[in-house]
Amino acid sequence: xxxxxxxxxxxxxxxxxxxxxxxxxxxEFRYFGMGWARQVPGNERELIAQLTSSGSTTYSDSVKGRFxxxxxxxxxxxxxxMNNLKPEDTATYYCGAFRxxxxxxxxxxxxxx
Numbered sequence: 001x002x003x004x005x006x007x008x009x010x011x012x013x014x015x016x017x018x019x020x021x022x023x024x025x026x027x028e029f030r031y032f033g034m035g036w037a038r039q040v041p042g043n044e045r046e047l048i049a050q051l052t053s054s055g056s057t058t059y060s061d062s063v064k065g066r067f068x069x070x071x072x073x074x075x076x077x078x079x080x081x082m083n084n085l086k087p088e089d090t091a092t093y094y095c096g097a098f099r100x101x102x103x104x105x106x107x108x109x110x111x112x113x
Contacts, residue, residue, distance in 0.1 A: 002027045002102045006095045009107030016085050020107060022078040022095030027102060030073045035098040036080045038091035039106075047098060049080060063089075085111045 003025040012018055020036070022029075033052050039045040049069040050058040057069055068081040078095055090111050096103035 001025075002097075004095055004097075004102055004104035006093060006104045006107040009093060009109045011110045011112070012085055013113055014086055014111055016111070017081070017083045018085065018109060020080040020082065020093055020095070020109075022080075022104060024076055024078075027097060029071055029076055029078055029097070032097035032102075033099050034069070034071065034078045035096055036067075036069060036078075037094045037096065037098070037103075038089075038109075039094065040091045045094065050098070051078065082109070085109075087111050087113075 005023050006020060008018060008020040031053055035047050036049040037045045037047045048060045048063045049067055051069045051071055066084045070079045090109060092106040092108050094103050094106045
């Protein structure tokens with residue numbers, strides 16, 4: 001059974017930084033297109049960062065230049081480095097092998113002064 005677990009969320013002031021981590025059981029991230037998505041209650045889930053198995057990255061306009069997705073193949077981890085956080089980045093963040101339909105349970109990020 002595939003299991004994906006996110007960690008690293010929390011409370012941060014505007015302008016601050018956080019790094020989210022994503023760990024997987026029974027799935028090797030290196031072989032999948034991985035992504036980070038976020039969702040605010042009442043809104044659809046938004047895919048904000050993608051990392052292909054070959055290492056190419058894509059970002060939504062809302063996070064481009066501020067967020068970076070990366071992968072550690074040896075540790076089977078995927079990261080989302082988030083800088084210059086804004087209140088509108090407040091959401092639950094999900095990691096997943098999005099084309100395969102595997103998602104974690106999410107981690108909450110709150111950006112507020």
